[in-house]
Amino acid sequence: MTLDQILASLFPKGHEVVLDHGLLSGRGDLPGGTTLTVIGVDGRTAVGTDEAIRLSANVLDVVKRDSKDPILVLIDSNSQRMSKRDELLGLSEFLAHLAKCLIIADSVGSRTIGLLYGHTAAGAFIATALATRALVALPGADPVVMDLPSMSRVTKLPLEVLEEKAKSTPVFAPGLENMTQTGAVAAVLDPTISLAIQLEALLVKPVESADTRDRLGKERHGRPKAAEIAARVYGLARGS
Amino acid sequence: MNSVLVESQDPDATWWSTQSWFGASARERVRGLLDAESFEEFIGPEQREMSPHLRLFDLPEQFDDGIIVGRGLLDNTPVLIAAQEGRFMGGAFGEVHAAKLTGLLRAASDIRSMPVLILFDTGGVRLQEANAGELAIAEIMRAVIEARLAGVPVVGLVGGRAGCYGGGSLIAGCCSAVAVSEQGRISVSGPEVIETNRGVEEFDSKDRALVWRTMGGKHRRLIGGAEMFADDTVPSFRDAARRLIKRVPPMNVATLVAEQHRLVKRIERFGACADAVDVWRSLGAAEPQAIPALAYQEFVALAHRLEEVSP
Numbered sequence: 075m076t077l078d079q080i081l082a083s084l085f086p087k088g089h090e091v092v093l094d095h096g097l098l099s100g101r102g103d104l105p106g107g108t109t110l111t112v113i114g115v116d117g118r119t120a121v122g123t124d125e126a127i128r129l130s131a132n133v134l135d136v137v138k139r140d141s142k143d144p145i146l147v148l149i150d151s152n153s154q155r156m157s158k159r160d161e162l163l164g165l166s167e168f169l170a171h172l173a174k175c176l177i178i179a180d181s182v183g184s185r186t187i188g189l190l191y192g193h194t195a196a197g198a199f200i201a202t203a204l205a206t207r208a209l210v211a212l213p214g215a216d217p218v219v220m221d222l223p224s225m226s227r228v229t230k231l232p233l234e235v236l237e238e239k240a241k242s243t244p245v246f247a248p249g250l251e252n253m254t255q256t257g258a259v260a261a262v263l264d265p266t267i268s269l270a271i272q273l274e275a276l277l278v279k280p281v282e283s284a285d286t287r288d289r290l291g292k293e294r295h296g297r298p299k300a301a302e303i304a305a306r307v308y309g310l311a312r313g314s
Numbered sequence: 315m316n317s318v319l320v321e322s323q324d325p326d327a328t329w330w331s332t333q334s335w336f337g338a339s340a341r342e343r344v345r346g347l348l349d350a351e352s353f354e355e356f357i358g359p360e361q362r363e364m365s366p367h368l369r370l371f372d373l374p375e376q377f378d379d380g381i382i383v384g385r386g387l388l389d390n391t392p393v394l395i396a397a398q399e400g401r402f403m404g405g406a407f408g409e410v411h412a413a414k415l416t417g418l419l420r421a422a423s424d425i426r427s428m429p430v431l432i433l434f435d436t437g438g439v440r441l442q443e444a445n446a447g448e449l450a451i452a453e454i455m456r457a458v459i460e461a462r463l464a465g466v467p468v469v470g471l472v473g474g475r476a477g478c479y480g481g482g483s484l485i486a487g488c489c490s491a492v493a494v495s496e497q498g499r500i501s502v503s504g505p506e507v508i509e510t511n512r513g514v515e516e517f518d519s520k521d522r523a524l525v526w527r528t529m530g531g532k533h534r535r536l537i538g539g540a541e542m543f544a545d546d547t548v549p550s551f552r553d554a555a556r557r558l559i560k561r562v563p564p565m566n567v568a569t570l571v572a573e574q575h576r577l578v579k580r581i582e583r584f585g586a587c588a589d590a591v592d593v594w595r596s597l598g599a600a601e602p603q604a605i606p607a608l609a610y611q612e613f614v615a616l617a618h619r620l621e622e623v624s625p
Contacts, residue, residue, distance in 0.1 A: 123585075127577055134574055137567050156503040156511045162528050162590060163580060164539045165502045170455070170487025171573055177459045178570055196439075196448075197502045200484055204452035219444035224510075228441055231371065245367050245409070246444045258449045285456050287449060288413065297446050298366055300413040303357065307383055307417025310356040311394060312425060 075212050075265050077116050080148070080191055083269040084110075097125060098148055099132050104270050108277060111136045111184075114148030114202075121198035122155030126168040129202070133175040136184055144185040144277060147176070149203045150192025169197050173205035180207045185277060190215040190250075190259070208260045208276060211250055217258070218248040244296045255296025257287040333548045335473040336497045340382050340399035343433055346548035347555060348386035348395065355384040357414060365408045367443045376402045379410040383418045385428070389556050393429050394418050400435035400476030407481060408440040412450030419457035422466045429467040429559040432489065437504065438480020451481030458488040462565035467491070469558040471551050472498035472531070473544060479504045491561050493542040493554035494531035496610075500539060501529040523606065527590040532605060535617055536597060537580065543617060545610040598623040 081089055081102070089102030091112045096119025101111050113132045115121060121129075136145055154165060180186045188206035195218045203209050203217075211217075222240070226233045240247030244255040253259055263272050288304055291297030333346060344353055357363050359377035368375050380402035385394055396415045398405040415432070422430045439447035458468050470486040472478045473495035478486050483500050486492050494500060503511075505519035518524060527533060535543040542558060544550045563569055587593045594602035597620050608616065 123577075123581060127574070127581065130570075130574055131578075134567070134571060138571070154502050156508045158508065158517050158528060159585075161501045161503060161508070162533075162587065162593065163584060164500075164534070164537055164577075166483035166500055167487045167539055168577055169502065170484045171570070171577060173452075173455055173484065174459060174488060174565075175570055175574075177456055178565070178567060181463060182567065197480065197484060199448065200452050200455070200481060204449065205455070219439055219448045220441055225441050225444070227510075229371065239370060243367070243370060245446050246442055248444075252445050253449075256445045256449050258445070258452075285453055287453060288416070291446070291449070297409055297449075299363075300409050300416070300446065300450065303363060303410050303413035304417035304420065307356045307414050308421045311385060311418055311421030 075191060077148070077150070077191070080189070080212070080269060084273065086270065095119075097128055101143070104274055106274050108274065109143050111143045111145045112148060113145065115151035115198070116148070118150060118152045118193050120152035120155035121169070121201065122157065122160040123163045123165055123168045125155070126165075126172045126201065130172045130175045133172070133179050137175070137179050137182060142183040144187060145176070145179055146273075147186065147188045147202055147206050149188060149190050149194050151194045151198045151202065153195035154197035169201035172201045176205040185281065187273065187276060190217060192216065193218070195219065204258060207281065209258060210261050210263050210276065211254070211259050212263055212265055213250070215250045216248070217250060217253045221248060252296070255291070255294045257289070257291030257294060257297060260290070334546050335495060335544070335548055335551050336475055336546050338548065339401065340397040340433065340435065343548065343551070344382055344386070344395060344397045347431070347433075347552050348388055348393075349390065352387035353384055353395075354386065355382060356418070357383070363410055365410055365443065367409065367446070371442050373442065379408060379414070380405060381411045381414050383414045388431070388552070388559070391429070391559065393431055393559065394422050395431045395433070397433035398435040398474070400474045403440055404437035405435040405474065405476040406437050406440035407447040407450055408443040409446035409450065411440070412447060412454060416450065416453050416457050419454065419461050419468070422461045422468070423457070423464045426464050426466060429469065430461060431555055431559070432468065432470050432485070433474070434470055434472045434478040434482050434486060435474025435476045436478060436480070436482035437476050438482055448481070451484060454485050455488050458485060459565060462490055465562065467559045467562045469493070469555055471544070471555060472500055472540070473546060473551065474498070477501070477529070490563055490565075491541040491558040492539070493544045493551065493558060494534050494540040495544045495546045495551070496526070496531045497546055498531040499525065499529040500534050505529070526606060532613060533590045533593070536594060536620065537584070538576065543614055
């Protein structure tokens with residue numbers, strides 16, 4: 075689905091979401107009456123310091139208004155911007171700040187939902203979509219930690235070998251299906267029915283206070299050990 | 315047994331007083347940082363909880379998957395501690411490695427009274443387990459923030475040979491405080507990654523002076539990316555950890571609004587700088603080109619002076 079189709083399906087009565095230099099901001103009313111604040115990255119824009127600080131400003135505006143409006147994070151991004159200037163300015167702090175703003179917004183009552191409709195990668199993925207309370211995706215979304223040709227260079231394994239291994243394990247290969255199996259993506263939406271209805275159904279579900287993505291990854295056979303190891307360390311640390 | 319006698323019988327008792335943090339292993343760092351004999355490990359190497367994925371790539375596994383987590387005393391204060399081993403897979407976050415840290419942080423949220431120390435030494439996500447590692451970074455960041463919401467200090471210590479790159483740098487950015495040594499590098503994209511993607515004109519990864527200037531501990535301390543600058547010794551990091559667990563900035567909206575303001579100002583002040591030397595000059599350093607060569611004490615004094623000039 076294109077951005078325009080997504081916005082039309084979410085907000086059939088119209089919206090005030092604008093696209094400026096690759097970043098989305100604004101709001102719209104779902105048919106049921108809930109006002110959503112929308113932020114996001116479109117057109118495979120890289121997330122550098124300049125982008126991250128605008129996104130976090132939008133999140134903080136919602137929190138400061140104390141509206142408790144849910145925040146929808148729409149993502150079709152590149153990776154973090156890879157440049158000398160961004161690292162000189164301390165990009166890690168900007169990306170961490172954006173993630174912190176999303177998590178704090180959620181903790182003070184604004185539900186955060188990520189909607190992945192295109193590409194995303196590496197640090198940009200972590201600071202945006204993966205920092206929301208619930209991440210959903212549309213078919214065709216393309217989350218990547220590192221593409222296979224680059225991975226082939228770093229791991230010194232031939233591309234054909236990686237492609238072969240990718241068929242048998244979801245743990246390293248790019249793509250929505252593999253990322254969903256690890257537990258990162260709560261659900262893949264159906265583009266043939268109203269996104270508004272699907273989002274409203276998500277919003278009426280009670281908020282899970284715990285992070286359950288590791289358990290989801292175990293159920294889906296994408297991460298066999300994470301949930302058990304974390305639970306064991308938790309038990310050992312608490313039992314004293 | 316008399317503890318003084320025990321120390322004098324142990325030929326290693328004072329080995330760490332001059333030991334380089336950079337050169338030490340994760341186990342040596344934990345041992346030197348905590349009070350003697352106080353460390354208790356959770357899921358130690360004897361349990362052989364190894365990566366279930368590395369064998370797919372015919373890569374050697376390690377019994378602790380490159381991270382040590384546990385509990386101990388720092389100056390008689392109970393603390394939780396995690397230490398990454400940069401010499402195994404570059405300290406990268408794999409599924410088991412990351413889950414140990416996640417479990418530790420989740421416990422810290424519920425215990426509420428034990429600070430957490432994270433000894434970073436990492437290149438970021440372990441590519442052979444990329445999806446598991448990527449998601450785990452997000453889980454750890456959430457767990458750090460939830461621990462901080464529960465009032466728990468989470469202190470990052472950065473000075474290892476692998477630096478603190480990729481997802482590790484984002485986790486460090488969520489900590490209540492960070493101490494970094496000159497050798498510690500904090501950066502999202504590594505030098506080679508920038509060069510591969512953008513060309514050698516953008517970033518020459520072989521220019522080590524450029525790497526230290528742009529990503530190293532001195533620059534991070536000067537621009538406000540780290541609260542303390544540590545000397546490259548175990549006692550200096552121990553001293554930093556002792557101080558920083560007492561510094562607990564609230565994790566709330568006001569703190570994030572202030573951080574937003576601080577980061578906006580940083581772009582305004584330094585956004586047009588072409589090099590770290592220009593940033594340091596803008597900060598008010600009289601001889602910015604001399605900063606990389608400054609010894610520990612001289613640099614600490616300069617950092618304090620510059621902080622007073624431009625808060």
